[in-house]
Amino acid sequence: MRRPSPIPAVFLLGVIATSVFSAGRMTAQQPLAPGAAVRDGQDTVPVYSDSQATAGATVWTNTCSECHETKDVTGADFRTKWAGQPVFALFEQIRTTMPDGNPGSLPREDYAAAMAYIFKLNGLTPGAAPFTADSVALATVKLILPPAPPTP
Ligand code: HEC
Numbered sequence: 001m002r003r004p005s006p007i008p009a010v011f012l013l014g015v016i017a018t019s020v021f022s023a024g025r026m027t028a029q030q031p032l033a034p035g036a037a038v039r040d041g042q043d044t045v046p047v048y049s050d051s052q053a054t055a056g057a058t059v060w061t062n063t064c065s066e067c068h069e070t071k072d073v074t075g076a077d078f079r080t081k082w083a084g085q086p087v088f089a090l091f092e093q094i095r096t097t098m099p100d101g102n103p104g105s106l107p108r109e110d111y112a113a114a115m116a117y118i119f120k121l122n123g124l125t126p127g128a129a130p131f132t133a134d135s136v137a138l139a140t141v142k143l144i145l146p147p148a149p150p151t152p
Contacts, residue, residue: 037087037124038144045141046127047087048116053126056117059110063099073118083145088138091115095133108133 037047060068072078082090095111097103106114116131122145132138 037119038142044125046125046129047138047141048119048124048126048131049129050120050126052113052116052130053120056113056115056120059106059114060117063106063110064114067100070121074121079145082143084142086139087115087141087143088133088135090118090143091131091133091138 037045091111094114095104095108098111099105112131112133115133116126119131120126122143124143
């Protein structure tokens with residue numbers, strides 16, 4: 001057990017306020033091009049390929065669209081929840097909870113392809129390599145999603 005920190009509470013509050021402020025800036029006003037996947041908040045890295053997204057569109061149509069509209073994975077609620085989160089966390093969430101009522105029932109490639117499609121819908125730039133759902137490689141890659149579209 002560590003002994004209580006001697007750092008004054010006022011200083012800690014300042015630190016917390018600063019981190020909340022910068023986190024808010026990351027989601028509200030992007031310094032980077034909208035729709036980037038970012039490693040360690042620094043370099044933009046591609047996390048899926050275009051052909052994989054095309055395969056994912058089929059998975060979406062055949063399976064996911066039974067219950068979902070596109071806005072479920074592009075809308076304000078989705079962005080609020082997932083912007084700034086690790087890419088791998090979103091994959092695991094989908095793989096372990098979807099399709100609702102029969103989670104984990106799809107082949108892993110289909111979950112990966114659905115992810116690629118979701119990335120594409122959100123405007124992430126594709127690269128040469130497909131999304132592989134590699135927990136080690138993706139642990140530090142965070143989703144930077146586009147800012148919310150204006151409400152009609
Ligand atoms: C049988 C209906 C059904 C199917 C099929 C289905 N979903 Fe869902 N999905 C739901 C429901 C209901 C929720 C909201 C409740 C929840 O979060 O568990 C949800 C939530 C989600 C979320 C939000 C999760 C979060 O925590 O933010 C994502 C992303 C998602 N689904 C993706 C998918 C994908 C991708 C597929 C296809 C592989 C899929 N779903 C198939 C019913 C379904």
